[in-house]
Amino acid sequence: MLRFAHALDTQLRAAMERAFPEAAAEAIAAGRPLDPQLAPASKPEFGDFQANGALALAKPLKQAPRQIAAALLAELETDAAFGALCLPPQIAGPGFLNLTLRPEVLAAELRRRLTDPRLGVPLASESGAGSAVAPVIVDFSSPNIAKEMHVGHLRSTIIGDALARVLEFRGHPVLRLNHVGDWGTQFGMLITHLKQVAPAALTTADAVDLGDLVAFYRQAKQRFDADEAFQTTSREEVVKLQSGDPVSLRAWGLLCEQSRREFEQIYGRLDIRLQERGESFYNPYLEAVVADLEAAGLLVVDAGAKCVFLEGMQGKDGNPLPLIVQKSDGGFNYATTDLAAIRYRFAPPPAGDGARWVVYVTDAGQANHFAGVFQVARRAGWIPEGARLEHVPFGLVQGDDGKKLKTRSGDTVRLKDLLDEAVERCEADLRRRLAEEGRQEDEDFITQVATTVGLAAVKYADLSTNRITNYQFSFDRMLALQGNTAPYLLYAVVRIAGIARKGGDLGGGAAAAFPDLLQFSEPQEWALVRELLKLDTLIAEVEQELLPNRLCGYLFELSQVFNRFYDQVPVLKAEPAARASRLALCRLSADTLKLGLGLLGIATLERM
Ligand code: ARG
Numbered sequence: 001m002l003r004f005a006h007a008l009d010t011q012l013r014a015a016m017e018r019a020f021p022e023a024a025a026e027a028i029a030a031g032r033p034l035d036p037q038l039a040p041a042s043k044p045e046f047g048d049f050q051a052n053g054a055l056a057l058a059k060p061l062k063q064a065p066r067q068i069a070a071a072l073l074a075e076l077e078t079d080a081a082f083g084a085l086c087l088p089p090q091i092a093g094p095g096f097l098n099l100t101l102r103p104e105v106l107a108a109e110l111r112r113r114l115t116d117p118r119l120g121v122p123l124a125s126e127s128g129a130g131s132a133v134a135p136v137i138v139d140f141s142s143p144n145i146a147k148e149m150h151v152g153h154l155r156s157t158i159i160g161d162a163l164a165r166v167l168e169f170r171g172h173p174v175l176r177l178n179h180v181g182d183w184g185t186q187f188g189m190l191i192t193h194l195k196q197v198a199p200a201a202l203t204t205a206d207a208v209d210l211g212d213l214v215a216f217y218r219q220a221k222q223r224f225d226a227d228e229a230f231q232t233t234s235r236e237e238v239v240k241l242q243s244g245d246p247v248s249l250r251a252w253g254l255l256c257e258q259s260r261r262e263f264e265q266i267y268g269r270l271d272i273r274l275q276e277r278g279e280s281f282y283n284p285y286l287e288a289v290v291a292d293l294e295a296a297g298l299l300v301v302d303a304g305a306k307c308v309f310l311e312g313m314q315g316k317d318g319n320p321l322p323l324i325v326q327k328s329d330g331g332f333n334y335a336t337t338d339l340a341a342i343r344y345r346f347a348p349p350p351a352g353d354g355a356r357w358v359v360y361v362t363d364a365g366q367a368n369h370f371a372g373v374f375q376v377a378r379r380a381g382w383i384p385e386g387a388r389l390e391h392v393p394f395g396l397v398q399g400d401d402g403k404k405l406k407t408r409s410g411d412t413v414r415l416k417d418l419l420d421e422a423v424e425r426c427e428a429d430l431r432r433r434l435a436e437e438g439r440q441e442d443e444d445f446i447t448q449v450a451t452t453v454g455l456a457a458v459k460y461a462d463l464s465t466n467r468i469t470n471y472q473f474s475f476d477r478m479l480a481l482q483g484n485t486a487p488y489l490l491y492a493v494v495r496i497a498g499i500a501r502k503g504g505d506l507g508g509g510a511a512a513a514f515p516d517l518l519q520f521s522e523p524q525e526w527a528l529v530r531e532l533l534k535l536d537t538l539i540a541e542v543e544q545e546l547l548p549n550r551l552c553g554y555l556f557e558l559s560q561v562f563n564r565f566y567d568q569v570p571v572l573k574a575e576p577a578a579r580a581s582r583l584a585l586c587r588l589s590a591d592t593l594k595l596g597l598g599l600l601g602i603a604t605l606e607r608m
Pocket of ligand 1: 139141142143144179180181338341362
């Protein structure tokens, strides 16, 4: 796909394909595939596209590529649709055709987008990218009960939310699932320990907060590792819970509730919507998983444990790796729950979600886990034909020093503290800037700007790096006003809002303010027009590749092209016809930036 307004690409491709058979009748007769090989032009002065197909035809036609290109050109000149789309093409180099879209075609496309709330981005169903009824599941965030939500969960939350927003914007029904770790052995230890040291926590809501709970959990784990009697009681406690003992269930419910409240504060601050469906949800389906695998002939008993041997995945000793689904003591594990989840998610309703695409946003460290689980699910026949099942991995969060992110005292960083610090630093920067500029602003303004920019900076810094690589967390870098940062992008939006304040008519909601025929003359204007028209193709790519950093890169590029235009070409002081067209560019730039940032989960400001 070309990185350009998709509708124009398609028309152009059709015209090229009409011309080729004429120019290459002999090659067709010889059964050669014909491909105009359209690609974006390598330099702006070459136009918008180049067609390289003539080169590939040289051999079969036994002609010089330039000769073929000339024949093609002659064909194209007789094609009215092509002529309406492109300026007369140029033959270049060994036989490329350089193609340039007509300025009036670009201007008309831009005009169309000014009145389109989707800014030219079609729904996935309109562009043939699948049915729009079966849901896409995004499994993200997914912290563990009674444990602190850490920076890895923050990454999953931010990336997962951005992907869900892009998919939703494309019209997919998205199920945002929070697969919280709310089941399993940790509750046995925790309940046993709390019964002895803080029984109130098991019977009364709000008796402890998450900080205490995390500390209790740590103590419980230490005792579990050191004390055999404690281990036995803990295991009995798990069995009680899993078999539905009402007292255990109540204690468990209270612990979950406590954690949930803390998680929700983070989600609220970050404007994240999630549906909680934790591991416990799949408890009733675990037996069926084992039964299905047994029936499919995949189950092997190895040292008392029921497992499936994975194809093509070997351990260090060179033997095939087993995926354990039921331990020798009868207990189930993380993998069993994930198998039950896959089975449920793809099963048609009402027995399941009937999904056609499921993505898991977790750290890259879980790649083997998912590879194993996906393989077993496939072999068990739970994945329907044509369905997509993907792990969307991301790298570690590191401190400035390149090591795992820690506080100065060496503890893990609490998310609340991290978000607070981003906002506080932002506020300090803002106060300094206001003092320097001699500006007076009230406290509400300062709080609102600091909160918006601080949280935007944390999200954007994470999203703008390719998720696969490790990510270095640095307040200084993410809060900088220059470079590929949230403040830089937010500032571009603010600049445009400033144009309206200075009397520029940006059309409000109606766009009636703009002439039907937009006219541009300067190269900076054309660069901005072309950049704006890439949005639809770009969004479709982000949807396919699930890489939010592609969207960030685009928005950064767009801001730079906009700033160059705005710094070098007069807008408000231009004569009326040019002024109206330039204001249209400003308006679509602001709308595109706001839409793009919105898809990243980032709110924008009118002033900062
Ligand atoms: N709770 C897990 C963790 O903290 C993440 C769960 C991801 N989702 C899943 N279906 N396994 O690492």
